[in-house]
Amino acid sequence: MPIIQVSKLNKLYRTRIKEEGLKASFRALVKPVYKEVQAVKDISFTVEKGEILAFIGPNGAGKSTTIKMLTGILHPTSGEITVLGLDPIKKRQKLSYHIGTVFGQKSQLWFHLPPTDSFALLGAIYDIDKSTLKKRVDELTECFELGDFLKTPVRKLSLGQRIRCEIAASLIHTPDILFLDEPTIGLDVVIKQRIRELIIDMNRKEGTTIFLTSHDTGDVEKVCKRAIVIDQGQIILDHPVKKLKYDYLNKKIISVRFDLEQHLKAPSGVTIEKTGTMGARLSVDTRVCSIDEAMRWLIAKGGVADLTVQDPPLEEIISTIFTSQPEVV
Amino acid sequence: MKIKKYLTVVRISFQNAFVYRSNALGGLVFYALFIFVFFNLWRAIYQSGEAAGYSLNQIIWYLCMTELIVFGCKTGIFSEMNEDVKSGSIAYQLNRPYHYVFYQFSNALGTMFFNLIIYGVLAVVLGLIMVGPLPDYKLSMLPFGLFSGMLGILINFFLMMTLGFTAFKLEDNLAFFLIYQKLVFMLGMFIPVEFLPKWLQNVAVWLPFSYIAWAPAKLIVDFSWELFWRVVPVQVCWAFIAIILAIFMYSYGVRSLQAHGG
Structure with a gap:
């Protein structure tokens, strides 16, 4: 069991609401208006x-x-x-x-x-x-x-x-x-x-x-x-x-900085989220492209000055969850 | 209700009271200063004769006693509960196997014991230095006065707790506390009820405020059985009402609790 x-x-919360302005303040004093919030x-x-x-x-x-x-x-x-x-x-x-x-x-x-x-x-x-x-x-x-x-x-x-x-x-x-x-x-x-x-x-x-x-x-x-x-x-x-x-934690974020100018053309499974002349932020779908592959590809470009691999923040995962409901059964 | 757990709470909070040494010291200085200022004030007033049946000696001892009750009961219960309710940390205290009202009371008792001991010693020392012992004082009657003092403390504590519980419903309840404080101050703590105009005395008889400081202080300073039987039963009633009110406000508040702070 x-x-x-x-x-x-x-759970419903009842909170008092007040509109802007002095007049509304007086009104709220006499006749408070409540708003229900469903928590x-x-x-x-x-x-x-x-x-x-x-x-x-x-x-x-x-x-x-x-x-x-x-x-x-x-x-x-x-x-x-x-x-x-x-x-x-x-x-x-x-x-x-x-x-x-x-x-x-x-x-x-x-x-x-x-x-x-x-x-x-x-x-x-x-x-x-x-x-x-x-x-x-x-x-x-x-x-x-x-x-x-x-x-x-x-x-x-x-x-x-x-x-x-x-x-x-x-x-x-x-x-x-x-x-x-x-x-x-x-x-x-x-x-x-x-x-x-x-x-x-x-x-x-x-x-x-x-x-x-x-x-x-x-x-x-x-x-x-x-x-x-x-x-x-x-x-x-x-x-x-x-x-x-x-389903959702299969995304990694790679931030990379180069010593020299690079023009990136992403392989499949890698999306360029942000790019500058000297660096980029990439998101890697590890189901399609492993971190290993992604790193090799970047290193092969040459001139990597700095590189970090991160998990996407929970907020992002949650938003992924919202936008990709169909994936979930 | 198992009494043992509440006694442990009293013990721990008593231990805790020792931690606030500088706080206690500051309180003692403040107490002494307060008494000294009013000692001089009363001495000046008594230049023109005796008032309402109190000798100067008695009025100073009266003052020492009412202040003892007020300082001794300084537990911060109102602000603590206010804080607990508003910050939401009351959540921690609700799901424990005890009654929150009695837990808080035991908690305060430890602090009050500590305060009453240190302020009690100071009150007696100050009284002796300023006006000397009361003439023909019947020490055997002191326990009855102290009993009344305990009742006064109970009334005060549970009324403050009741006010603290208004935080469940009201955003800002400090005004209640201030009004309450002033009422206790005016109706007995600062001046004996006998000094008030007749009509106000008649009102005060029906209110709990003068039974907190005036009744016990008067009984301690100038005991009479007539007064004892006149005030103590009323004190018992008020104490009872205050406790019921606190318990009622608590259960009402808990039912409508909107947990604050996530």
């Missing part, structure tokens, strides 16, 4: 136990709103949610013993106290007895390598250290599901990589189901087996990451 079941979920539109999906699922989409797509409804913080306008067999709204407290949440941009640790104190507090909140708590904290300390700064006030930790503590803190009560909302936001490449490894480890060791939202294609590629793409409150895609990669 799926661990999370969502069917025909909707989540009729979405349905299921998550199996032990899955690592990515929930991706641009800003304002409804990712956080969905997470907040799944964890019982927001009331849905309509639709049904079952998490671990419970209705999150009606059984929020009961459910909270079995789920953990990390909101990358907010902190659950006490700012001026060392993480140990926050762990002790969370242990008490989740009714964990002393010896179990100690064992669990030791385990997490080892796994997340927190030993060096467990006794340092949180305000003195680096962002990477803090996020590790945040994730550890949300795992104190050994939850069945971990919700991660932008866990790697603002982190450097090395730390990002480390956090991803830790998440995968946790999933393997304890079978924790992971529900992750992110902007970062890296998070999705490296961590998740399945991805749901959401935009304007609607699910656009629900696919294994492998398929997503094959």
Whole structure:
């Protein structure tokens, strides 16, 4: 049986709107006008136990709103949610013993106290007895390598250290599901990589189901087996990451700069997106032309001064997804 | 409801209070300065005789006590909740196995304990230096005065929390807080209720504000059973109402919560 079941979920926000000008301000004071915004539109999906699922989409797509409804913080306008067999709204407290949440941009640790104190507090909140708590904290300390700064006030930790503590803190009560909302936001490449490894480890060791939202294609590629793409409150895609990669992450961007003037004539599979006299930006369809071939072709031209190969940004992939709907079945 | 988790919250927030050393020190200086200024003001007023049944000695101790309640209860609960609701970090605190209202209360208790201890010591020291001990003071009655003080603190805390919860619905609710502060200040904290015009006294009896600082301070300084039975039952009622209001505002707010900040 799926661990999370969502069917025909909707969330409407009502916001006040005001037209320009003083007269409108007065009018709004007497008779406010509301506008309804549909943040989540009729979405349905299921998550199996032990899955690592990515929930991706641009800003304002409804990712956080969905997470907040799944964890019982927001009331849905309509639709049904079952998490671990419970209705999150009606059984929020009961459910909270079995789920953990990390909101990358907010902190659950006490700012001026060392993480140990926050762990002790969370242990008490989740009714964990002393010896179990100690064992669990030791385990997490080892796994997340927190030993060096467990006794340092949180305000003195680096962002990477803090996020590790945040994730550890949300795992104190050994939850069945971990919700991660932008866990790697603002982190450097090395730390990002480390956090991803830790998440995968946790999933393997304890079978924790992971529900992750992110902007970062890296998070999705490296961590998740399945991805749901959401935009304007609607699910656009629900696919294994492998398929997503094959369909959409098959584009690479090559930026090249030459020492001498070059006139490029692209082979098949390569599109010139921008060109100057001394350089160009090319996009390569790796299904038609491998990176190897593309590089050979460029080097053969001679006079390459600088060359970078990049993944297209997620925003671009998402826009590809929108414009190439027919490719998807 | 398991009480143990709330006690742990109290302990941790008490620990946390020690961190703000310079803050506490600044508060102490401010408290002393405040008392000193009003000490001089009252001394000047009392040049022309006694007022409304308070001796100068009593009025200074009264002032020390009302200020103790106000400074001791400085928890920032209003701004904290306002911030939590507006920034959306309340999301973190909602899906935990506790009642948010009582969690916040336990959280504040730790800070209040700390404040009451440090300001309490200072209040007694300042009172002794400025006017000396109260003549014929019945120390055995002090616990009853302190009990009333606790009720005052409860009323104050939960009313502020109720105001903080208005952030769920209103973009700018600071005005409520300022008005509330001024009402507490005017109806008892700054001057005893007996000093107010008769009609205002009659109004104040029906409002919660004077039961926060005036009632306990008066009981601590000049205890009488007559006063005790007149104010304490009313305090109990107001405390009860304030708690119910806070819980009601919370559940109302949560239902209509529009999560801010993505």
